[in-house]
Amino acid sequence: MRFVIEGGHGPDTPGKRTPDGSMREFHFNSAVARYVRDGLMQYEGVEVLFTHADDRDVPLKERTDKANAWKADAFVSIHANAFGNNWNEANGIETFVYTTRPAAAVKLAEAVQRALIRATGRRDRGVKAGDLHVLRETKMTAILIECGFMTNREEAELLKSDEYRRKCAATIVQAIAEVYGLKKAGSATTGTPIAGQSQATVEQAQEWARQKKATQAFIDLASVYWRVGAELGIRPEIGYTQAAKETGFGRFGGVVSRDFHNWCGLKTTKGGSNTDPLAHARFLNDEEGVRAHLQHLALYAGVEVKGEIVDPRHFPSVRGTAKTVESLGGKWAPAADYGKAITELLAGLLTTKVSTPPVDKSVEKVNIQINGIRIPAQGDLRNGVSVLPVGAVSEALGVTLEWVPETKQVRVNGKDLTATIEAGVAYAPARELAAALDLQVEWDGPTKTVLLKNQCVCINKKTGYRRDEKT
Protein backbone atom coordinates (compact mmCIF):
# COMPACT_ATOMS: atom_id res chain seq x y z
CA MET A 1 0.00 0.00 0.00
CA ARG A 2 1.46 3.31 -1.07
CA PHE A 3 0.73 6.49 0.82
CA VAL A 4 1.82 9.98 -0.03
CA ILE A 5 2.03 11.94 3.18
CA GLU A 6 2.37 15.60 2.54
CA GLY A 7 3.36 18.38 4.82
CA GLY A 8 1.71 21.42 3.22
CA HIS A 9 3.76 24.41 2.02
CA GLY A 10 7.45 24.97 2.70
CA PRO A 11 9.64 26.44 5.42
CA ASP A 12 9.65 29.93 3.94
CA THR A 13 6.20 30.16 2.39
CA PRO A 14 4.99 33.74 2.99
CA GLY A 15 2.14 34.09 5.48
CA LYS A 16 1.39 30.61 6.75
CA ARG A 17 2.40 31.32 10.32
CA THR A 18 0.91 32.35 13.62
CA PRO A 19 0.09 36.06 13.88
CA ASP A 20 2.96 36.51 16.34
CA GLY A 21 5.36 34.64 14.05
CA SER A 22 6.16 32.12 16.75
CA MET A 23 5.34 29.13 14.50
CA ARG A 24 5.39 28.52 10.79
CA GLU A 25 2.70 26.25 9.42
CA PHE A 26 5.29 24.08 7.68
CA HIS A 27 6.92 23.21 10.96
CA PHE A 28 3.67 21.73 12.21
CA ASN A 29 2.80 20.11 8.86
CA SER A 30 6.21 18.50 8.30
CA ALA A 31 6.53 17.29 11.89
CA VAL A 32 3.14 15.59 11.76
CA ALA A 33 3.95 14.16 8.31
CA ARG A 34 7.11 12.64 9.74
CA TYR A 35 5.22 11.11 12.67
CA VAL A 36 2.53 9.79 10.35
CA ARG A 37 5.16 8.20 8.14
CA ASP A 38 6.87 6.58 11.14
CA GLY A 39 3.52 5.34 12.37
CA LEU A 40 2.44 3.92 9.02
CA MET A 41 5.76 2.17 8.58
CA GLN A 42 4.87 0.00 11.55
CA TYR A 43 2.28 -1.69 9.36
CA GLU A 44 2.84 -4.50 6.91
CA GLY A 45 3.41 -3.71 3.26
CA VAL A 46 3.23 0.05 3.65
CA GLU A 47 5.29 2.51 1.65
CA VAL A 48 5.34 6.21 2.31
CA LEU A 49 6.45 9.01 0.04
CA PHE A 50 6.82 12.67 0.97
CA THR A 51 6.03 15.23 -1.69
CA HIS A 52 7.20 18.17 0.39
CA ALA A 53 10.82 19.13 1.00
CA ASP A 54 12.44 20.61 4.07
CA ASP A 55 14.37 23.24 2.11
CA ARG A 56 11.80 24.69 -0.30
CA ASP A 57 8.11 25.02 -1.00
CA VAL A 58 7.63 22.32 -3.63
CA PRO A 59 5.19 23.65 -6.27
CA LEU A 60 1.76 22.02 -6.12
CA LYS A 61 2.03 20.58 -9.63
CA GLU A 62 5.34 18.94 -8.79
CA ARG A 63 3.74 17.38 -5.74
CA THR A 64 0.74 15.91 -7.51
CA ASP A 65 2.82 14.80 -10.52
CA LYS A 66 5.11 12.94 -8.17
CA ALA A 67 2.22 11.25 -6.38
CA ASN A 68 0.60 10.26 -9.68
CA ALA A 69 3.85 8.92 -11.14
CA TRP A 70 4.44 6.87 -8.02
CA LYS A 71 0.90 5.50 -8.32
CA ALA A 72 0.08 6.12 -4.69
CA ASP A 73 -3.04 4.53 -3.24
CA ALA A 74 -3.85 7.52 -1.11
CA PHE A 75 -2.71 11.09 -0.67
CA VAL A 76 -2.92 12.71 2.73
CA SER A 77 -2.08 16.38 2.99
CA ILE A 78 -1.47 17.80 6.43
CA HIS A 79 -2.08 21.44 7.30
CA ALA A 80 -2.86 23.90 10.03
CA ASN A 81 -5.69 26.33 9.38
CA ALA A 82 -5.84 30.12 9.46
CA PHE A 83 -8.63 32.66 9.43
CA GLY A 84 -7.26 35.98 8.35
CA ASN A 85 -3.89 37.14 9.63
CA ASN A 86 -4.74 38.13 13.17
CA TRP A 87 -5.76 36.38 16.32
CA ASN A 88 -9.45 35.47 16.36
CA GLU A 89 -11.96 32.98 17.64
CA ALA A 90 -12.17 30.67 14.62
CA ASN A 91 -11.29 27.18 15.81
CA GLY A 92 -11.68 23.45 15.27
CA ILE A 93 -10.62 20.70 12.92
CA GLU A 94 -11.85 20.04 9.37
CA THR A 95 -10.97 17.64 6.59
CA PHE A 96 -11.35 18.30 2.87
CA VAL A 97 -12.21 16.10 -0.09
CA TYR A 98 -12.57 17.20 -3.72
CA THR A 99 -15.84 18.84 -4.82
CA THR A 100 -17.10 15.65 -6.48
CA ARG A 101 -16.93 14.02 -3.05
CA PRO A 102 -15.39 10.71 -4.23
CA ALA A 103 -16.74 7.92 -2.00
CA ALA A 104 -13.34 6.51 -1.04
CA ALA A 105 -12.03 9.95 -0.11
CA VAL A 106 -15.15 10.73 1.94
CA LYS A 107 -14.79 7.44 3.76
CA LEU A 108 -11.15 8.17 4.63
CA ALA A 109 -11.85 11.82 5.48
CA GLU A 110 -14.73 10.88 7.78
CA ALA A 111 -12.66 8.27 9.57
CA VAL A 112 -9.78 10.73 10.08
CA GLN A 113 -12.06 13.60 11.08
CA ARG A 114 -14.04 11.51 13.57
CA ALA A 115 -10.87 10.07 15.11
CA LEU A 116 -9.21 13.49 15.42
CA ILE A 117 -12.21 15.01 17.16
CA ARG A 118 -12.40 12.09 19.56
CA ALA A 119 -8.67 12.22 20.30
CA THR A 120 -8.24 15.99 20.63
CA GLY A 121 -11.64 17.14 21.85
CA ARG A 122 -11.47 20.09 19.43
CA ARG A 123 -14.55 21.44 17.68
CA ASP A 124 -15.80 19.31 14.78
CA ARG A 125 -16.02 21.43 11.63
CA GLY A 126 -16.79 18.31 9.61
CA VAL A 127 -15.74 16.90 6.24
CA LYS A 128 -15.91 19.57 3.58
CA ALA A 129 -15.59 19.67 -0.19
CA GLY A 130 -13.04 22.00 -1.71
CA ASP A 131 -11.55 22.68 -5.14
CA LEU A 132 -7.97 22.39 -3.95
CA HIS A 133 -5.11 21.55 -6.32
CA VAL A 134 -3.85 18.50 -4.40
CA LEU A 135 -7.37 17.07 -4.25
CA ARG A 136 -8.22 17.88 -7.86
CA GLU A 137 -4.99 16.87 -9.60
CA THR A 138 -4.25 13.66 -7.75
CA LYS A 139 -5.46 10.46 -9.38
CA MET A 140 -5.81 8.59 -6.11
CA THR A 141 -7.93 8.96 -2.99
CA ALA A 142 -6.93 12.32 -1.57
CA ILE A 143 -7.76 14.23 1.57
CA LEU A 144 -6.48 17.41 3.18
CA ILE A 145 -6.57 17.75 6.94
CA GLU A 146 -6.66 21.06 8.80
CA CYS A 147 -5.61 20.18 12.33
CA GLY A 148 -6.53 23.46 14.04
CA PHE A 149 -6.23 27.22 13.67
CA MET A 150 -2.89 28.99 13.89
CA THR A 151 -4.91 32.21 14.30
CA ASN A 152 -6.54 30.96 17.47
CA ARG A 153 -4.36 31.51 20.52
CA GLU A 154 -5.37 28.30 22.24
CA GLU A 155 -4.99 26.14 19.16
CA ALA A 156 -1.73 27.84 18.17
CA GLU A 157 -0.24 26.70 21.46
CA LEU A 158 -1.44 23.17 20.74
CA LEU A 159 -0.07 23.23 17.20
CA LYS A 160 3.32 24.29 18.55
CA SER A 161 3.45 21.41 21.02
CA ASP A 162 5.11 18.13 20.17
CA GLU A 163 2.48 16.31 22.21
CA TYR A 164 -0.38 17.61 20.04
CA ARG A 165 1.58 16.89 16.85
CA ARG A 166 2.17 13.32 17.94
CA LYS A 167 -1.43 12.92 18.99
CA CYS A 168 -2.70 14.13 15.61
CA ALA A 169 -0.24 11.88 13.77
CA ALA A 170 -1.07 8.76 15.79
CA THR A 171 -4.77 9.39 15.29
CA ILE A 172 -4.39 9.89 11.54
CA VAL A 173 -2.32 6.70 11.30
CA GLN A 174 -4.91 4.71 13.20
CA ALA A 175 -7.73 5.97 11.02
CA ILE A 176 -5.80 5.19 7.83
CA ALA A 177 -4.95 1.72 9.15
CA GLU A 178 -8.60 1.05 9.92
CA VAL A 179 -9.89 2.25 6.58
CA TYR A 180 -7.30 0.26 4.62
CA GLY A 181 -7.28 -2.75 6.94
CA LEU A 182 -3.56 -2.45 7.56
CA LYS A 183 -1.94 -5.05 9.75
CA LYS A 184 0.79 -4.26 12.23
CA ALA A 185 4.09 -5.57 10.98
CA GLY A 186 5.27 -8.65 12.77
CA SER A 187 6.87 -8.01 16.09
CA ALA A 188 9.55 -10.34 17.39
CA THR A 189 6.81 -12.70 18.54
CA THR A 190 5.05 -13.19 15.23
CA GLY A 191 6.74 -13.92 11.96
CA THR A 192 10.28 -14.98 11.24
CA PRO A 193 12.81 -13.04 13.31
CA ILE A 194 15.84 -11.72 11.43
CA ALA A 195 18.05 -11.48 14.48
CA GLY A 196 19.35 -14.54 16.25
CA GLN A 197 21.31 -17.73 15.93
CA SER A 198 21.40 -19.71 12.73
CA GLN A 199 18.86 -22.51 12.54
CA ALA A 200 20.61 -24.25 9.67
CA THR A 201 24.13 -25.42 8.95
CA VAL A 202 26.42 -24.23 6.17
CA GLU A 203 26.26 -27.76 4.71
CA GLN A 204 22.47 -27.60 4.65
CA ALA A 205 22.56 -24.22 2.92
CA GLN A 206 25.03 -25.47 0.34
CA GLU A 207 23.03 -28.62 -0.33
CA TRP A 208 19.90 -26.49 -0.76
CA ALA A 209 21.75 -24.16 -3.16
CA ARG A 210 23.09 -27.15 -5.09
CA GLN A 211 19.61 -28.59 -5.48
CA LYS A 212 18.46 -25.19 -6.75
CA LYS A 213 21.19 -25.30 -9.41
CA ALA A 214 22.96 -22.31 -7.88
CA THR A 215 26.28 -21.13 -9.28
CA GLN A 216 29.39 -22.44 -7.54
CA ALA A 217 30.16 -18.91 -6.32
CA PHE A 218 26.78 -18.81 -4.61
CA ILE A 219 27.30 -22.22 -3.03
CA ASP A 220 30.72 -21.15 -1.77
CA LEU A 221 29.23 -17.96 -0.37
CA ALA A 222 27.29 -19.83 2.34
CA SER A 223 30.30 -20.08 4.63
CA VAL A 224 30.80 -16.30 4.44
CA TYR A 225 27.16 -15.65 5.39
CA TRP A 226 27.40 -18.08 8.29
CA ARG A 227 30.61 -16.59 9.62
CA VAL A 228 29.55 -12.94 9.36
CA GLY A 229 26.00 -13.75 10.54
CA ALA A 230 27.30 -15.34 13.74
CA GLU A 231 29.46 -12.27 14.30
CA LEU A 232 26.57 -9.80 13.87
CA GLY A 233 23.85 -11.84 15.57
CA ILE A 234 21.86 -12.07 12.36
CA ARG A 235 20.48 -15.35 11.05
CA PRO A 236 22.67 -16.10 8.01
CA GLU A 237 20.05 -18.28 6.34
CA ILE A 238 17.85 -15.21 5.96
CA GLY A 239 20.60 -13.26 4.23
CA TYR A 240 21.47 -16.28 2.12
CA THR A 241 17.90 -16.92 0.93
CA GLN A 242 17.46 -13.22 0.25
CA ALA A 243 20.66 -13.28 -1.79
CA ALA A 244 19.24 -16.26 -3.68
CA LYS A 245 16.14 -14.26 -4.51
CA GLU A 246 18.03 -11.10 -5.43
CA THR A 247 20.64 -12.77 -7.63
CA GLY A 248 18.74 -15.77 -8.97
CA PHE A 249 21.00 -18.14 -7.02
CA GLY A 250 24.13 -16.32 -8.13
CA ARG A 251 23.20 -16.02 -11.79
CA PHE A 252 22.65 -12.25 -11.48
CA GLY A 253 21.36 -11.05 -14.85
CA GLY A 254 19.87 -7.76 -13.66
CA VAL A 255 21.56 -4.36 -13.61
CA VAL A 256 23.85 -5.63 -10.85
CA SER A 257 26.46 -8.01 -12.21
CA ARG A 258 28.66 -10.52 -10.42
CA ASP A 259 31.62 -8.13 -10.19
CA PHE A 260 29.65 -5.77 -7.89
CA HIS A 261 29.96 -8.38 -5.10
CA ASN A 262 26.53 -7.05 -4.20
CA TRP A 263 24.35 -10.03 -3.29
CA CYS A 264 21.24 -8.19 -2.19
CA GLY A 265 20.85 -5.31 -4.62
CA LEU A 266 21.96 -2.71 -2.08
CA LYS A 267 22.02 0.77 -3.50
CA THR A 268 24.65 3.42 -2.99
CA THR A 269 24.23 6.02 -0.27
CA LYS A 270 22.86 8.38 -2.89
CA GLY A 271 20.54 5.73 -4.32
CA GLY A 272 18.64 6.13 -7.55
CA SER A 273 16.65 4.14 -10.05
CA ASN A 274 16.35 0.37 -9.85
CA THR A 275 17.40 0.20 -13.48
CA ASP A 276 20.50 2.31 -13.05
CA PRO A 277 23.66 0.25 -12.38
CA LEU A 278 25.36 3.36 -10.99
CA ALA A 279 22.70 3.57 -8.29
CA HIS A 280 23.84 0.21 -6.93
CA ALA A 281 26.70 -0.34 -4.53
CA ARG A 282 29.95 -2.02 -5.54
CA PHE A 283 31.99 -3.89 -2.97
CA LEU A 284 35.66 -4.81 -2.94
CA ASN A 285 34.92 -8.51 -2.55
CA ASP A 286 32.23 -10.98 -1.51
CA GLU A 287 33.23 -10.72 2.14
CA GLU A 288 32.51 -7.00 2.13
CA GLY A 289 29.32 -7.43 0.10
CA VAL A 290 27.97 -10.04 2.49
CA ARG A 291 28.95 -7.93 5.47
CA ALA A 292 27.12 -4.91 4.05
CA HIS A 293 24.07 -7.08 3.38
CA LEU A 294 23.93 -8.53 6.89
CA GLN A 295 24.65 -5.12 8.42
CA HIS A 296 21.67 -3.77 6.51
CA LEU A 297 19.50 -6.62 7.80
CA ALA A 298 20.80 -5.90 11.31
CA LEU A 299 19.73 -2.28 10.86
CA TYR A 300 16.19 -3.34 9.95
CA ALA A 301 16.16 -5.82 12.81
CA GLY A 302 17.22 -3.09 15.22
CA VAL A 303 20.46 -4.87 16.08
CA GLU A 304 23.33 -2.50 16.72
CA VAL A 305 26.34 -3.15 14.50
CA LYS A 306 29.71 -3.00 16.17
CA GLY A 307 32.81 -2.15 14.19
CA GLU A 308 33.15 -0.62 10.75
CA ILE A 309 29.92 -0.04 8.85
CA VAL A 310 30.30 -1.06 5.21
CA ASP A 311 26.55 -0.86 4.53
CA PRO A 312 26.24 2.30 2.39
CA ARG A 313 22.64 2.81 3.48
CA HIS A 314 22.88 2.41 7.22
CA PHE A 315 20.29 5.13 7.78
CA PRO A 316 19.06 5.62 11.36
CA SER A 317 15.50 6.21 10.13
CA VAL A 318 15.29 2.56 9.09
CA ARG A 319 16.50 1.17 12.42
CA GLY A 320 14.25 -1.49 13.87
CA THR A 321 11.48 -0.99 11.31
CA ALA A 322 11.44 -4.63 10.15
CA LYS A 323 12.29 -7.19 12.75
CA THR A 324 10.87 -10.09 10.81
CA VAL A 325 11.40 -11.39 7.31
CA GLU A 326 7.71 -10.88 6.59
CA SER A 327 7.92 -7.19 7.43
CA LEU A 328 10.71 -6.57 4.88
CA GLY A 329 7.94 -6.38 2.27
CA GLY A 330 7.26 -2.77 1.39
CA LYS A 331 10.44 -1.73 3.15
CA TRP A 332 13.50 -3.46 1.71
CA ALA A 333 11.66 -3.91 -1.54
CA PRO A 334 8.44 -2.31 -2.76
CA ALA A 335 6.46 -5.55 -3.13
CA ALA A 336 4.32 -6.28 -0.09
CA ASP A 337 4.87 -10.02 -0.55
CA TYR A 338 8.65 -9.68 -0.76
CA GLY A 339 9.10 -11.07 2.75
CA LYS A 340 6.75 -13.95 2.02
CA ALA A 341 8.82 -14.94 -1.01
CA ILE A 342 11.90 -15.13 1.21
CA THR A 343 10.15 -17.14 3.92
CA GLU A 344 9.19 -19.68 1.25
CA LEU A 345 12.83 -20.03 0.18
CA LEU A 346 13.80 -20.20 3.83
CA ALA A 347 11.38 -23.06 4.49
CA GLY A 348 13.05 -24.99 1.68
CA LEU A 349 16.52 -24.38 3.07
CA LEU A 350 15.59 -25.28 6.63
CA THR A 351 14.07 -28.60 5.56
CA THR A 352 16.93 -29.60 3.28
CA LYS A 353 18.51 -32.85 4.40
CA VAL A 354 22.24 -33.30 4.24
CA SER A 355 23.47 -36.80 3.51
CA THR A 356 26.01 -37.24 6.27
CA PRO A 357 29.00 -39.48 5.55
CA PRO A 358 29.45 -42.24 8.17
CA VAL A 359 31.26 -40.72 11.08
CA ASP A 360 34.51 -42.35 12.03
CA LYS A 361 33.86 -43.38 15.59
CA SER A 362 37.20 -45.07 16.14
CA VAL A 363 38.18 -42.43 18.67
CA GLU A 364 35.09 -42.91 20.80
CA LYS A 365 35.88 -44.53 24.12
CA VAL A 366 33.62 -46.92 26.00
CA ASN A 367 33.69 -47.72 29.70
CA ILE A 368 33.80 -51.22 31.06
CA GLN A 369 31.90 -52.44 34.06
CA ILE A 370 32.36 -55.92 35.44
CA ASN A 371 29.70 -57.09 37.85
CA GLY A 372 28.76 -53.53 38.69
CA ILE A 373 32.25 -52.23 39.18
CA ARG A 374 33.92 -50.05 36.63
CA ILE A 375 37.48 -51.01 35.76
CA PRO A 376 40.12 -48.42 34.89
CA ALA A 377 40.70 -49.66 31.33
CA GLN A 378 38.52 -48.46 28.47
CA GLY A 379 37.48 -50.01 25.20
CA ASP A 380 36.78 -48.41 21.85
CA LEU A 381 33.63 -48.02 19.79
CA ARG A 382 34.61 -48.91 16.22
CA ASN A 383 31.90 -48.54 13.60
CA GLY A 384 29.29 -49.24 16.22
CA VAL A 385 31.03 -52.30 17.68
CA SER A 386 32.56 -52.24 21.14
CA VAL A 387 36.01 -53.73 21.33
CA LEU A 388 37.59 -54.33 24.73
CA PRO A 389 41.17 -54.72 25.89
CA VAL A 390 41.35 -58.50 26.40
CA GLY A 391 44.18 -58.36 28.93
CA ALA A 392 42.58 -55.82 31.28
CA VAL A 393 39.23 -57.58 31.31
CA SER A 394 40.82 -61.03 31.79
CA GLU A 395 42.99 -59.76 34.59
CA ALA A 396 40.03 -58.21 36.42
CA LEU A 397 38.38 -61.60 36.32
CA GLY A 398 41.50 -63.53 37.25
CA VAL A 399 41.57 -65.27 33.92
CA THR A 400 44.81 -65.80 32.08
CA LEU A 401 45.22 -64.44 28.62
CA GLU A 402 47.13 -66.63 26.23
CA TRP A 403 49.03 -65.43 23.24
CA VAL A 404 49.85 -67.90 20.47
CA PRO A 405 52.73 -66.33 18.53
CA GLU A 406 52.64 -68.86 15.68
CA THR A 407 49.10 -67.98 14.71
CA LYS A 408 49.15 -64.48 16.22
CA GLN A 409 46.11 -65.63 18.07
CA VAL A 410 44.76 -64.34 21.37
CA ARG A 411 43.15 -67.06 23.45
CA VAL A 412 41.11 -66.85 26.63
CA ASN A 413 39.76 -69.85 28.51
CA GLY A 414 41.05 -71.92 25.63
CA LYS A 415 38.92 -70.01 23.13
CA ASP A 416 40.44 -68.15 20.20
CA LEU A 417 39.43 -64.51 19.75
CA THR A 418 39.49 -62.36 16.62
CA ALA A 419 41.60 -59.76 18.29
CA THR A 420 43.43 -56.78 16.89
CA ILE A 421 46.64 -55.59 18.45
CA GLU A 422 47.08 -51.88 18.95
CA ALA A 423 50.10 -50.43 20.71
CA GLY A 424 50.79 -53.83 22.17
CA VAL A 425 47.28 -54.21 23.55
CA ALA A 426 44.92 -56.89 22.23
CA TYR A 427 41.36 -55.78 21.59
CA ALA A 428 38.49 -58.15 20.96
CA PRO A 429 34.82 -57.52 20.23
CA ALA A 430 32.91 -57.31 23.53
CA ARG A 431 30.45 -60.06 22.62
CA GLU A 432 33.14 -62.48 21.61
CA LEU A 433 35.20 -61.78 24.70
CA ALA A 434 32.15 -62.06 26.95
CA ALA A 435 31.27 -65.41 25.38
CA ALA A 436 34.81 -66.68 25.91
CA LEU A 437 34.68 -65.55 29.53
CA ASP A 438 31.18 -66.95 30.01
CA LEU A 439 29.80 -63.52 30.83
CA GLN A 440 26.56 -61.79 29.94
CA VAL A 441 27.06 -58.57 28.01
CA GLU A 442 24.85 -55.50 27.93
CA TRP A 443 25.25 -52.06 26.52
CA ASP A 444 24.32 -48.88 28.42
CA GLY A 445 24.00 -46.16 25.81
CA PRO A 446 23.72 -43.03 27.98
CA THR A 447 26.96 -43.77 29.86
CA LYS A 448 28.60 -45.56 26.89
CA THR A 449 29.43 -48.51 29.09
CA VAL A 450 29.81 -52.20 28.31
CA LEU A 451 28.28 -54.11 31.23
CA LEU A 452 29.81 -57.53 31.77
CA LYS A 453 28.12 -59.76 34.30
CA ASN A 454 28.76 -63.22 35.58
CA GLN A 455 26.17 -65.78 34.67
CA CYS A 456 26.36 -67.04 38.25
CA VAL A 457 27.20 -65.63 41.63
CA CYS A 458 30.89 -66.11 42.01
CA ILE A 459 33.61 -64.06 43.51
CA ASN A 460 37.13 -63.80 42.28
CA LYS A 461 39.15 -64.00 45.49
CA LYS A 462 42.14 -62.31 43.98
CA THR A 463 40.40 -59.16 42.65
CA GLY A 464 37.21 -59.00 44.61
CA TYR A 465 35.11 -58.35 41.48
CA ARG A 466 31.78 -60.02 42.02
CA ARG A 467 28.24 -60.07 40.95
CA ASP A 468 26.15 -57.32 42.51
CA GLU A 469 23.48 -59.14 44.49
CA LYS A 470 20.87 -56.48 43.85
CA THR A 471 20.92 -56.77 40.10
Ligand SMILES: [Zn+2]
Ligand atom coordinates in the same frame (compact mmCIF):
# COMPACT_ATOMS: atom_id res chain seq x y z
ZN1 LIG B 1 -1.92 25.11 4.83
